[in-house]
Amino acid sequence: MGQSAIDLDLVNRTLQGDKKAFDLLVQKYQQKIINLIMRYVKDFNDACDVAQEAFINAYRALSKFRQDSAFYTWLYRIAVNTAKNFLSSRNRRKEVDILDDDSEDSYSEHLLKDTATPENYSLRDEIAETVNSAINRLPEELKTTLVLREIDGLSYEEIANVLECPIGTVRSRIFRAREAVDKVLKPLLENVSYKV
Amino acid sequence: MKQTLDEQLSSLVDDELHGKERDFLIDQLKKDPAKQACWNRYHLIGDVMKEQVADYRLPDISQRVSLQLKNESVVIKPKQFFKKDFLRPMPGLAIAASVVILAMVGVNFIPGNMTTGVDSTLANFSNNGANKGDYDLEQLNSGNQSIVQFVSNTININRQVVPKGYQLSWYDQLSKNSQGTSEMMIISNGIKPVTVYVDKNNNQHINNVFSKQLNGFKITVVGEASNVTLRSIGDAIVVPDKAMNK
Incomplete structure (x- = not known):
């Protein structure tokens, strides 16, 4: 994962005493971190606690973050170590399925493995279906642009070159696509109570 | 054409907003819970598309972390x-x-x-x-x-x-x-x-x-x-x- 300028910006703001900037990093990465930790800690509530601790650990160590690597990669390692420490302290190693396979690359392969309860599938399926249906209903140019951004990870400039259109058009299409998906996602999320 | 704040937020999610516009939007974002929720959802859409969300109980630990951060000393560079x-x-x-x-x-x-x-x-x-x-x-x-x-x-x-x-x-x-x-x-x-x-x-x-x-x-x-x-x-x-x- 490459370095993100917005992440660096938020890190530097935090390092200047702006704790709210760190809040934005938490909001951005909390889903990924919780689900990463759920590879190690099966219990959902424990995973949330460990994720919270991981973010606090990251905050405390932020001055040691060498900005030549991606913030998420650094955060990822902290989260893994926090999860391992949790298991070690609770003597819960029996719960670990993939302790020795903690590379970021293998992350997505195992994502769904540990949380496959019917209840979770139901919620997951509902939201996934909502998002995917909304994307499929998008006009083709919006859908293509959003996919190039989110799935292929292309920059706006790269997308503009691929689609042979101005960067402003790319920017606008991605926003319109997200806005359309958000229109159906937002009310759905409002009906899902947080269970932390 | 001038972008709306929401459009700028979308650009910010993609790390495609720069300079004063970015500084301004980050300041707005820190103050506005509705904008923060939107920031959350825009990231979530990407995570769903990339199948990077395994549990859709959608825990929001950000408030807990934020509360705990209030007890933390500020970190320094x-x-x-x-x-x-x-x-x-x-x-x-x-x-x-x-x-x-x-x-x-x-x-x-x-x-x-x-x-x-x-x-x-x-x-x-x-x-x-x-x-x-x-x-x-x-x-x-x-x-x-x-x-x-x-x-x-x-x-x-x-x-x-x-x-x-x-x-x-x-x-x-x-x-x-x-x-x-x-x-x-x-x-x-x-x-x-x-x-x-x-x-x-x-x-x-x-x-x-x-x-x-x-x-x-x-x-x-x-x-x-x-x-x-x-x-x-x-x-x-x-x-x-x-x-x-x-």
């Missing part, structure tokens, strides 16, 4: 502190930068000097006077003058009587613990920081101090740690010959 040559070549400098700088500056901050109360003086600075060379803390000219005072039950700083050249710099905010009984601030002239802990209950450990003489330097370690830890850190401080000969 160490580069700003390493101004002195003699610290740069030190290998394995595994101590907090704030502790290093306090040791360098050699501020005498004695908990006993600090009193609390609505109308009373809360913290006094006294300059060491025992330091030498470039590492002296300049005369603060404040004597026993109070520079910190309660304002409506909130500890604040009277900027009128802060020593000339000193101001709240990297930490233009106060850090409170959950009970609101202790606060911390750092005052600096841009190079030399001075840390102030204001602790209403004298049973907190945030204002522990360890102090010793080393090769003509006074080492003072102040921090949120036990005396044993502070002593260990203080004993780890090295003053190279190069610094001693200055």
